[in-house]
Amino acid sequence: MAQEELKSIDLEDIFFHYRHSSQQYILKLSLTNLSIVTKQDENKNKSSSSVNNTQIIPIDDIYGCLCMKSMKNSNQCCLTFYLYILKRSHTLSGIVSKKYDFHRIQHTFMYGKYNDYETNYAEIMRWHRHVTYAIYLRRNLPFDIMTIKRDKRALVFVNPAGGAGKAYRLVMEHVAGIWSEAEFNYHIVITEYAGHAREYVKTIELNEWSGIILASGDGLIYEVINGLFNRKDWQEALTLPIGHLPCGSGNAFITNIIRHSKQPIETSMEKFLVQSAILIATHQVIPFDMAVIDTCDGQRIFSFLSIAWGIMADVDYESEKYRFLGETRFTVEAVKRILRPRIYNGYIDYLPYDVTDDTVQTNQITSNTTTNGLSEHLLPLNEPISIDPTTSKWRRIDGPFAHVLITSKAALSKGSISTPQSTLTDGYLTLQFIRIHGSIRLNLAKAFTKLSDGKHFNYDFVEWMPIRAFRIVPSETNGNMMIDGEKVPYGPIQGEVLPSIARCMGKQPRND
Incomplete structure (x- = not known):
């Protein structure tokens, strides 16, 4: 036609x-x-x-x-x-x-x-x-995608441990029928071990697939994204749109995608899965921001969601033992951490976001660009950052802290909005933190009770700002540091926003 x-x-x-x-x-x-x-x-x-x-x-x-x-x-x-x-x-x-x-x-x-x-x-x-x-x-897709690629299959990874071990059954019961009605072509791979999807996407022929879909929580998305970045042709790999079927306890990625479309998010797991399946079958290709992260052990990691230090990292990691509770696991651990808050000493260096700044990352990526060349403002972690206001735009915030969170998206899970003003493509990261002062237990309790709708930002003790890059330097040697819900070695960590570098299966808001 x-x-x-x-x-x-x-x-x-x-x-x-x-x-x-x-x-x-x-x-x-x-x-x-x-x-x-x-x-x-x-x-x-x-x-x-x-x-x-x-x-x-x-x-x-x-x-x-x-x-x-x-x-x-x-x-x-x-x-x-x-x-x-x-x-x-x-x-x-x-x-x-x-x-x-x-x-x-x-x-x-x-x-x-x-x-x-x-x-x-x-x-x-x-x-x-x-x-x-x-x-x-x-769907506002390019004509060549409509006519040439529409019959190609999407690669679907199913984490059998997702959804309390019910992920595959959930997909078969609530997704397969919808995709049949929509004539949406796909191929399922059931992951067999941690890192399986990461290794799989490093070797696929990109032109055989229309996109990648993860039936899991957010962990598999983190795994696949970092697998794509490890390819020699990572620039082309990132043009494959990523879809998400919510089969985990957090499900932040699909929550942010649906928020972007301005649709109400279905409450039950089954309806949420149906909503996501239909969105994927009729998706538009939408860009989203990410962050490049350097950790103390020399890794370069790519984050689609958040970097947590303090109580949020403690809740995320320590609640793993309650994974059978689903999203409720975060609430259980949060109560424990509020009653016995930890103090995190150290400092945060940050580069403020300024839309008029001529050093804004433009992502002029060519086939010769390496992932090591993606950061514009980061120094090696062992080199100090100058915070002299006469010569540098970098600034410093000294601790101690109870909570530090850096995000590129609004929702941390289906039930928590960490940065209500955020979109998929802000072009900046949002830094928020709570210092140790006043009644810290009461402050943390207030903040966590308002996290469901993002109204914790209304409290004066929750400080936040848009930033382009950061470096966190803890004083202690023990603690939790999390990237997209995955624990990384504890120590100095830094990162920088990568505006609109990746693609997802989403929908633009309707104008009617």
Whole structure:
């Protein structure tokens, strides 16, 4: 189908109800909408007919369209549209609070305009082809991706330990059917050991895949991203969009993606998984920021989410033993850490973010750029950073601290918003910290109780600022330091933002 033809989709024909052939409909398809007009019985009085006999369905609400042969009449064909629509909740709480939920709906119509199956089927396939391309056009993808790469498979990694050991079953029960309806092609690899996905993506042929999807918590995303960065052709590898099916305890990555689309996030695990599966099947390719991190043992790591030092790192690491509790594990450990807070001595050097700064990282990456050459402002960790205000833009914050967190995204998990102002592509990192002063237990308790909606920033004792780069230097030799929920060697650590360097499977907010 030529690109010019796609710009002028205008189909109209008569269908009938798949159970009641006497009920007829006029279906009209354009680039933006599917109109379903109920034909009125000509024998009835026009004044008694329904005033509103037209249903308008935005193409954005259609995630799939399938054609089948009729089981009742061998000459006829079925055309089914699969929808995912935001509707008012039918529960009492939904009526009172005007809560909206997503609902999966399907509309099936019969077609039998011609006397032979082949002609009817050819016409139905024409509808299918135009509906499918209308969906793809709404995704704002480049035309070559729509026509050349759309039939390529996505590589799906399933962590069998995810979702309390139920990840594979969850995918089969709640995702596979949706992707079949959406005709979304994929290949599943079940990870067999820690680091399996990282090693796997280092050797794949990039042109064989349309993207990479992780059915897991956030740990597998961290693993795959760092595997892609370890390829010689990492620049091309990062053009593969990354999708996330929430099968873990944190699920921050998909939470941030859905927040970006301004959709309400489904509360139950199953509905959240369905929501994510449909988003992936109809995704747009969206850029997102990352950070390059240097650790004290000489590693260069790439972070998509956060760097934690202090109570947040303690909660993240020490709660591993409660992983069977799901996201509740963070709450259990947070209560323990608030009652017995640790003191973290040291200092933070940071480079403030200034949108007018002419040293802003522009990510002019070429095929010759190495990952060691990605940082613009970082010195070797053993070299001191000048904080002289007359010669340097770097500044220092002295401890002791109870909490230090540096993030590139808003949500740390489905239930916690660490930096409410953040988006996928800020172009900066957000540094927040709580110093040791006043009633530290009370301050920590206040901050954690407001973490679900990001309102902890309203407290004066929570200090924060946008930064371009940082260095954390602890005074002690023992403690927890976490990158994207993964523990790294404790000691000096530094990092810098990499604006819009990677791609994810997301959706831009709708304008309606």
